[in-house]
Amino acid sequence: MTFLEQIxxxxxxDKKTIVLPESNDIRVLTAAxxxxxxxxxxxxxxxxxxxxxxxxGDLDLRxxxxxxxxxxxxxxxxxxxFYEMRKAKGMTxxxxxxxxxxxxxxxxxxxxxxxxxxxxxxAINSTANTLRPALQILKTAPGTKLVSAFFxxxxxxxxxxxxxxxxxxxxxxxxxxxxxxxxxIAVESAKTFKKLIQAEPKVAMLSYSTYGSAKSExxxxxxxxxxLAKEKAPDLIIDGELQVDAALVKSVSRAKAPxxxxxxxxxxxxxxxxxxxxxxxxxxxxxxxxxxxGPITQGIAKPxxxxxxxxxxxxxxxxxxITAVQAQDA
Numbered sequence: 431m432t433f434l435e436q437i438x439x440x441x442x443x444d445k446k447t448i449v450l451p452e453s454n455d456i457r458v459l460t461a462a463x464x465x466x467x468x469x470x471x472x473x474x475x476x477x478x479x480x481x482x483x484x485x486x487g488d489l490d491l492r493x494x495x496x497x498x499x500x501x502x503x504x505x506x507x508x509x510x511x512f513y514e515m516r517k518a519k520g521m522t523x524x525x526x527x528x529x530x531x532x533x534x535x536x537x538x539x540x541x542x543x544x545x546x547x548x549x550x551x552x553a554i555n556s557t558a559n560t561l562r563p564a565l566q567i568l569k570t571a572p573g574t575k576l577v578s579a580f581f582x583x584x585x586x587x588x589x590x591x592x593x594x595x596x597x598x599x600x601x602x603x604x605x606x607x608x609x610x611x612x613x614x615i616a617v618e619s620a621k622t623f624k625k626l627i628q629a630e631p632k633v634a635m636l637s638y639s640t641y642g643s644a645k646s647e648x649x650x651x652x653x654x655x656x657x658l659a660k661e662k663a664p665d666l667i668i669d670g671e672l673q674v675d676a677a678l679v680k681s682v683s684r685a686k687a688p689x690x691x692x693x694x695x696x697x698x699x700x701x702x703x704x705x706x707x708x709x710x711x712x713x714x715x716x717x718x719x720x721x722x723x724g725p726i727t728q729g730i731a732k733p734x735x736x737x738x739x740x741x742x743x744x745x746x747x748x749x750x751x752i753t754a755v756q757a758q759d760a
Contacts, residue, residue, distance in 0.1 A: 432584070433582065433584045433595050433627070433721075433723075434584075434721070434723070434748050434751065436628075437626070437748070437751045437752055437755055438468070438470055438751045440755050440758070441470045441471060441750075441751045441754035441755055441758075442468075442469055442470060444758050445469065445470075445471055445472055445754070446471050446472070446547035446548060446753075446754040446757040446758065447471065447472040447473075447474060447545075447546045447547050447548075448465070448471045448472070448473060448474070448546065448547065448548050448549065448550060448750050448753055448754055448757075449473075449474045449476065449537035449540055449541070449546045449548070449549040449550075450462050450473060450474070450475055450476075450549075450550055450551070450746075450750075451475075451476040451477075451533035451534050451536070451537040451549065451551050452533070452551055452552075452553050452554050452555065453475040453476055453477035453481075453482045453485075453496075453533070454477060454481070454482075454485065454554070455553050455554050456485060456486075457553055457741065457742060457743045457746060458475075458553055458743075458746060459475075459482065459485060459486045459489055459491070460489060460743035461743045461744075461746035461747045461750065462475060462491070462494055463486075463489045463490050463491060463494075464743070464747050465747055465750050465751075466490075466491070466492070466493050466494050467490060467492075467493075470747070470750060470751050470754065471750055471751070471753075471754045472493075472495070473493075473494045473495070473750075474494070474495045474496075474497060474537075474540070474546055475491075475494055475495070475496045475497070476496075476497055476498075476499065476533035476536055476537055477496065477497075477498060477533060478498050479496045479498065482496055497536070499530060499531050499533065499536045500531065502536075504540075504543070504545070505530065505536075507543075508530050508536065508539045508543070509523070509526045509527045509530045510526075511539065511542070511543070512526045512529060512530055512535070512539065512567070513526035515566070515567065516566065532563075534549075534551055534555065534559065534560065534562075534563045535563045535567070537549045537551070537563075538563040538564050538567045538568060538734060539563075539567055541567075541568060541732045541734070542567050542568060542732075547732070547733070547754070547757035547760075548732060548733040548734065548735070548753040548754065548756065548757040548760075549564075549733075549734045549735070549753070550734075550735050550737065550746065550749050550750050550753050551734075551735075551736070551737065552735075552736040552737030552738065552739065552741075553737050553739060553741055553746065554739065556739075557579075557602065557603065557725070557736050560734070560736045560737075561577070561603075561727065561730075561734065561736060563734075564727075564730050564732075564734035565577065565730070568730055568731040568732050568734065569730075569731055570729050570730060570731060571729055571730060571731045571760075572731075574614075574618065574729040575614050575729075576604070576607075576611055576614045576615065576618075576729055577603065577727060577728070577729035577730055578599060578600040578603055578604050578607075578614070578615045578618060578619075578727070578728055578729055579599070579600055579601065579602030579603035579604075579724065579725035579726065579727050579728070579736065580597050580598060580599035580600065580601060580602070580619055580622065580724060580725065580726055580728060581597070581598045581599075581601050581602065581711045581722050581723060581724035581725060581726070582595065582596070582597060582626065582627075582721075582722075582723040582724060582726065582752070583595070583596045583597070583598055583711060583714050583715070583720050583721070583722055583723075584720060584721040584723075585714065585718050585720040586718070586719060586720070588718070590678045590679075590696075591678070591696070591697040592627055592629045592697040595627055595697065596696075596697050596698065596699055597619050597622060597623045597626075597627075597631075597697070597698045597699070598699050598701065598707055598710060598711045598714075599615050599616075599618075599619040599698070599699070599700055599701070599707065599728075600615050600700075600701065600704060600707055601701060601704070601707030601708050601710065601711045601724070601725065602704075602707075602708070602724060602725025602736065603704070603725065603727070604704060605703065605704045606703050606704065607655075607702075607703065608651070609651045609652075609654035609655040609658060610655075610658060612635070612651065612652070612655035612659075612700065612702065613655045613656075613657075613658035613659040613662060614662075615700060616633050616635060616655065616656075616659040616668060616698075616700045617659055617662050617663045617666065618728045618729060619631070619633065619698050619700060619728070620633050620663065620666050620668070620698055621728075622726075622728050623697065623698050625755075625756075625759055626752065626755065626756075627697075629697070630667065631666070631667065631697060631698045632667045632668075632691075632692050632695050632696050632697050632698065633659070633666060633667065633668040633669075633692075633696065633698040633700060634668075634669065634670060634672050634674075634677035634678075634692055634696035634698065634699055634700065635652050635655055635656045635659070635668065635669065635670025635671055635672065635700050636652070636670070636671070636672060636673070636674055636677060636699055636700060636701055636702065636706070637649050637652040637670065637671035637672065637673065637702060638673065639652075639671050639673065640671065640672050640673045640676045640686045640687050641671070641672075641686065641687045641690070642671075643673075643686070648702065649671055651702060652670050652671040652702050653670070653671050655670070655700075656668065656669065656670035656671065667691050667692060668691065668692075669687070669690045669691045669692045670700075672686075672687060672690070672692070672696075673686065674699070676690070676694070677692060677694070677696035677699065678694060678696055679694050680693060680694030680695070681694070682694065711724075721748075723745070723748050723749060723752060724736075724738075724749070725738070726749065726752055726753075726756075731760075732757070732760050733753045733756035733757050733760060735749050735752070735753050735756075737749060
């Protein structure tokens with residue numbers, strides 16, 4: 431069974447309600463129809479019913495709840511809650527009302543009010559616009575210092591990782607993490623791997639250097655991040671700094687870093703910055719014909735996930751299923 435098949439099966443076993451606020455995009459409506467009809471999750475679309483159905487054409491939207499914030503019975507309550515949450519930062523009742531008409535904000539407030547379990551957006555909105563409502567309304571999860579993003583990469587016919595499955599982090603959000611932030615990303619990504627993949631995480635802190643083969647500000651950041659991550663999670667299988675071949679290939683691992691904990695079996699790859707993480711996931715996706723699910727966020731109190739604006743309807747279905755599984759855990 432593939433990674434996505436397993437995720438879909440788990441989502442179906444305990445159905446959650448997922449909001450798709452970008453109802454003016456045909457890819458989103460196509461995905462919504464598939465998710466609802468395959469019983470992966472209960473779907474909520476935000477927008478005007480007449481416009482949604484006109485765009486949907488022959489798509490089957492039976493069972494999907496459509497909410498127009500302008501006429502929703504919860505609208506005034508949502509506005510009041512948002513105003514109270516943000517008034518210390520200069521929010522006015524008028525601005526709160528205007529903001530809550532935004533489908534992204536309305537969708538996140540549904541989660542806050544426990545009328546939905548998660549949200550998926552980003553097909554037509556930037557990452558910043560997608561995540562800002564979540565950070566303002568839901569905030570970070572208890573005990574979490576940083577929100578970061580990862581991709582689940584599934585590489586066909588691959589002898590590395592966990593049956594060709596990896597987490598790449600951060601490859602979607604934190605541009606240039608400090609050593610402290612990098613250690614947080616490593617620990618959270620390990621937890622995420624265990625929850626989503628249901629296997630033991632083996633975390634490689636990646637660099638252009640292995641065990642001191644080069645020394646610079648860049649490599650020292652990874653060395654320090656590795657030390658901090660080991661302090662925070664002493665039971666975690668984690669090592670660094672490692673070049674990617676030393677993280678993935680047993681013979682190279684033993685030659686370059688004798689005695690390292692990972693022994694060429696890394697399945698969680700932690701990149702030193704967003705440049706390298708984003709480049710790596712796109713190279714893997716295109717050259718290895720890998721499936722790339724994400725960017726998925728970690729560290730928000732409830733799951734709100736971003737999409738690539740180049741996503742397909744099938745990509746959206748996959749992220750909805752992942753979001754539903756995250757919601758089960760939350």
